[in-house]
Amino acid sequence: xxxxxxxxxHPKFSELPLDPSHPPHSAWGLWGMDDELGxxxxxxxxxxxxxxxxxxxxxxxxxxxALEQMDFAxxxxxVMKHEIIELGKNMNIGILTETKDDRITFNTQTSSxxxxxxxxxxxxxxxxxxxxxxxxxxxxxxKLGIHGKSFSHARQAQTNENSAWAKQGIVGRxxxxxFVSYAAxxxxxxxxxxxxxxxxxxxKEIAEECNVQFQAGDxxxxxxxxxxxxxxxxxxxxxxxMAKSPFQxxxxxxxxxxxxxxxxxxxxxxxGDCPGFEAWPPSEQAMHQIxxxxxxxxxxxxxxxxxxxKECEKQKRWTFFFTSQVLNVKGGIASPPNAIxxx
Numbered sequence: 001x002x003x004x005x006x007x008x009x010h011p012k013f014s015e016l017p018l019d020p021s022h023p024p025h026s027a028w029g030l031w032g033m034d035d036e037l038g039x040x041x042x043x044x045x046x047x048x049x050x051x052x053x054x055x056x057x058x059x060x061x062x063x064x065x066a067l068e069q070m071d072f073a074x075x076x077x078x079v080m081k082h083e084i085i086e087l088g089k090n091m092n093i094g095i096l097t098e099t100k101d102d103r104i105t106f107n108t109q110t111s112s113x114x115x116x117x118x119x120x121x122x123x124x125x126x127x128x129x130x131x132x133x134x135x136x137x138x139x140x141x142x143k144l145g146i147h148g149k150s151f152s153h154a155r156q157a158q159t160n161e162n163s164a165w166a167k168q169g170i171v172g173r174x175x176x177x178x179f180v181s182y183a184a185x186x187x188x189x190x191x192x193x194x195x196x197x198x199x200x201x202x203x204k205e206i207a208e209e210c211n212v213q214f215q216a217g218d219x220x221x222x223x224x225x226x227x228x229x230x231x232x233x234x235x236x237x238x239x240x241x242m243a244k245s246p247f248q249x250x251x252x253x254x255x256x257x258x259x260x261x262x263x264x265x266x267x268x269x270x271x272g273d274c275p276g277f278e279a280w281p282p283s284e285q286a287m288h289q290i291x292x293x294x295x296x297x298x299x300x301x302x303x304x305x306x307x308x309x310k311e312c313e314k315q316k317r318w319t320f321f322f323t324s325q326v327l328n329v330k331g332g333i334a335s336p337p338n339a340i341x342x343x
Contacts (some may be wrong), residue, residue: 013259022292023294039297051322054059055321059343065273112303118145129296144307156310169324176309176319178309178312196224196279217268220271222272223273225273226272253275262291272301317343320341320342
């Protein structure tokens with residue numbers, strides 16, 4: 001049985017949870033209680049093949065914000081540290097007579113990143129498909145780590161698929177929702193370093209103007225202008241921004257309507273150029289927990305979407321082939337995306 005056949009039984013958001021003992025709006029068990037891919041199950045081989053048809057000009061654009069760009073991250077996260085270390089003079093290694101290494105230490109959430117399914121659980125301490133905080137902190141399992149795993153042996157035999165976060169990446173059709181350009185056209189004034197909630201109807205209007213119809217397996221990228229405004233800002237501005245309680249930034253309006261849209265449309269993953277896909281603080285319902293631990297949907301943050309926006313405008317098309325290869329870290333919480341858009 002193919003994943004396409006299985007997806008015919010995809011329940012509506014209004015039908016979640018599938019079991020009353022599971023957290024509200026969670027989809028645990030839809031792909032089996034041993035599943036670790038969540039909505040990445042929508043990225044079938046057929047959809048990847050179809051997404052490859054988006055490559056027309058061959059233009060390649062990296063979407064990783066530089067690791068050093070987040071040069072101030074408040075008191076609870078360290079910024080990147082880069083050291084160059086001399087191992088020793090005349091230390092013969094291969095044909096080299098002098099060898100130097102470099103060492104990079106960074107928090108996986110201080111630049112472009114995917115939030116993995118271990119990042120934010122429900123208030124009762126449960127994560128996607130029932131993994132508990134106790135199990136994570138006790139290192140009792142690597143389940144839900146960003147290294148991912150293949151499908152269970154039983155399902156792998158049924159589907160002949162072998163998808164995993166690190167093994168085969170997050171690959172499919174990307175869709176850019178360029179709110180920055182839309183706001184400029186419509187005369188909407190907002191501060192990309194402050195709170196601003198983008199409504200679902202606005203996202204749909206942008207998509208319609210760009211002749212985009214959302215498809216199952218799409219990877220949505222939302223441009224708010226945060227990274228472009230943060231990078232050149234004065235240190236005092238960054239300090240004031242991080243000192244706010246709560247921290248405030250633009251993003252998608254956090255409502256049940258948005259959650260229903262993402263789930264019912266079978267979106268595979270969401271990402272933005274802001275610190276969280278949803279505007280913060282949340283307006284109606286914090287989406288992080290439901291997306292990550294309820295749906296099993298990866299959330300991308302602090303992506304660099306500036307060059308992509310320029311190229312999409314130049315080519316007058318806002319869909320593209322998207323590929324992302326995460327770090328292969330067993331039990332990892334998050335990872336740089338190593339993402340590329342190919343038009």
